[in-house]
Amino acid sequence: MSWILILEQSLNGLQFGLMLFLLAAGLTLVFGIMDMINLAHGSLYMLGAFIASTFVQLTGSFTLGVLLAVPATAVVGMILEMSLLRTLYARDHLSQVLATFALILIINELVRLVWGSDAALPGPAALSGPVELLPGLRYPSYRLLIIGVGLAVAVLLYLLVTKTKVGMLVRAGASNREMALAMGVNIKTLFTLVFGVGAALCAVAGAMLAPLFAVQVGMGENILILAFVVIVIGGIGSIRGALVGAVLVGVVDTIGRAFLPILLGAFFQPRVASAAGPALASVMIYLIMAVVLYFRPKGLFPARG
């Protein structure tokens, strides 16, 4: 067990966690402020990736393509909010769950109609090689970019939420919506804006992860559950909670996948150990969520007092 291995796996976990954070941040805000369960959040992630693939093809540049896709997806998100989702705020949770589930189906098929079942989004050629971080550790430079972007966005969000007026309104709405309303905050615009920011974050995650995974219909569903687990662990409505929760989940998942098979391999055959390792890592994440909820039913950093 070399230090290089541990360091490399930790970087992998951090990378995964930061992307999860981008998804979780938008989700927790929508949830915290509008009290709406939005299952279609994963669909915005998928849309971001598909839109990015088109822009990258059109412009021939990865950076430009991604930069264009982010506001484009934000606009789509805001239109969705203004037209449809707004009517759901007043409805009960079941209606929200079902309506947004219906949205997943609809958006999946619409994407299939427009783009087909999958699209290609190759990473920037300049970053297709490694960077020598330490002697013996040549880490893929593209993943370092992901970590960089994730951290930058986290800092930006922090500044936005704590240092700007809009951020203050967001925090007020998250901690006590009725009071914020009573104080005369223009709730409608605020909600639309928050939704737009959430969609933008999804797009960044979708576009950045696309070269590693694949841009395909249904990619949102898998990661959506993890995002929900993250915000439940972190505390609904809290961005700080989303960050802590996301990095925790990312690192646990990665370390689990990396080292559990080795641990199990001492007792079981390789094929069994290989299957059980990732499964146990996934189960661990839910166990962590259950434990957190038991001691802190509102999550680690609840936005509401």
Add this chain to the structure above:
Amino acid sequence: MKAKLVYLAAAALLATSVQGADKVKIGYIGTLSGPSAQPGIDMRDAFQLAVKLNGGKLGGLPAEVLVGDDQFRPDVGRQLAEKYVKSDKVDFLTGIVFSNIMLASAPIAWDNKTIYISVNAAPSPLAGKDCNPLFFAASWPNDAYHEAAGQHATNRGYKSAYLIAPNYQAGKDSLTGFKRFYKGKVVGEVYTKLGQLDYAVELAQVRAAKPDALYIFLPGGMGINFIKQFVAAGMSNEIPLITSGFGADQDIIRPVGEAMLGLFDTAHWALDLDNAANKKFVAAFEKEYKRLPSVYAAQGYDTALLIDSAVRDTKGKIEDVEAVRKALKAAKFESVRGAFKFNRNQMPIQNYYLRVVAKDNQGRLVNKTMGTIFKDHGDAYVQDCKMK
């Protein structure tokens, strides 16, 4: 609600009564969507090309090919098999790419006395103790490419090897096959999740293990992503990568590109095999689809030719399943791979070649034949098969 069902039933009755016995009906199920769709698409395209070049007929009878997409899901493949076998009453079921989907779907054909011809997957149990008279592998026994690769690694003198394959029957077969002919030390044997696309975790482990060679069986999108990430991690300069032909053919070469140059792989077929059927096939495929055929396409094409020969040799009496079986077993057709014959477990006996990814005289990336590793090679399981 029930009225609707009665109406549908009547409609179905009408639809099926129009069908006659004067054509060959083929149920073709393939993985046609998702990141690992290219092999399935190649197979289907080549299959349909063969039918087209034959004037829309197989063995002299007009051919109706029903094509369905299993979306890489065993339950969807199974539903399609149910429909084709029980509702459409096809004469042959074929096409499935991945062995897990095949193992879930083919039994439906067998339960209904329909022959399944595998274009691709031929898992080891079906070569041995579970061999079935209604199962024909027109492709290869699952282990074969990997046995050849293991032999190659031994020939090259690699003292240690790290192995990676997906966690399903074909994956298990692949590494078992490699180990059967590799005489060095296996320092790692990892089974990844089927369909996994991010290999950062596994690559870090490989780097730490420092093997003399890395052998992977990762078909489709899995291979594409792995090789790209392998190169991105700077490991392509440190550790020689060997793969089976499944991980190095056109479907992976196209998205990965020049990073594949110099990669060694093993297969039973290559673009430059020198026989008349192959030359005709490669030219026709390129003309029709504007791309080079992969080993998967060669398979789809050959399977259609095999069915064609069987229908022809039974003089169209395809309701007689025993006669069709005999005709299939005789395999009297011009295969693009050259010599072809079935073993008594209805798996092929054929040659396996060493190939390398290089540029052809038009500058395109192709697999070039470097030598023969095995001649007239069968499989290790035939002695467990009780068929005569």
Add this chain to the structure above:
Amino acid sequence: MKRSLVVLALLIVYPLAMQAIDHLFYVSFASRLLIYAIAATSLNLVLGYGGMISFGHAAFVGAGAYVASIALAEGVTSAWIGWPAAILASALLAWVIGAISLRTRGVYFIMITLAFAQMMFYLVNSMKAYGGDEGLTLPQRATLGFGLDLANEVVFYYVVLALLVAILYCLHRLVHSRFGRVMVAIRENEARVEAIGLPVYRYQLACFVIAGAAGGLAGALLASHGKYVNPNVLHWVQSGTLMIMVILGGVGHLWGGVIGAVALLTLEHAIADYPVPWLTQLAPNYQQHANLGVGLVLLLIVLFAPQGIAGLLSRKRHARA
């Protein structure tokens, strides 16, 4: 009541008609519809009558399916052992999951049921001994004895029908009993019921377990029907599909689960297998995009007809009076 009898009569006559025209495939198809009707009805109990948004119901159906499958795979072919085992296993699972989840409320409840279902999915996925994500093909259907050969499609259909009728009857009795009235009261206003002094948690848990057990039966039937089980049956998207059926049919109505299951699956099959000429001209690939229609219908129902088909039907009846 009269309408129910008419429907029942049609359901009884149906397979004989299909057999007469040599379309046993449609008897098998109808059996599948009825099995999903049982699953949806079990969810209806917890969702419609109990008001608990359980997004993990697929876990119970799946648990039943796997227990029944493992029994068959290991050679225990008697349905008298396999099916009660499945019901027991699902009930136990529901008890454990319910006991923990019901301590939470609102969105946390939804999340936790979802999370538990996913946990089950991953666990089952890693069981390589029983197929893992390739699924498990079963050698045969369960055996009932008494000369009832479940391999015969028509016999299997009647067995499923009988079970469905039994479950509907039980649900009817349950709903009209004191237990049922308490559940509905809890759904309407939990605080008030607490105030009266009734143990809300215990009532909810009991409801959850009963629903889970019924779901397990559906799972066992599903495994026998297809002679195949696969971890996808536990996936949360399956839970969503079951919810769609309940909402479509009419949440909280006795026949809601049945109507929804039959309607949704028939619609999917019709779209996929029976191309409508003018629609094909308009959009050549429309059959592969059936989910678009399903999504739209679901959305419209949620927005404009939250009581589902059963709600529309009973509204019409009242309007006439």
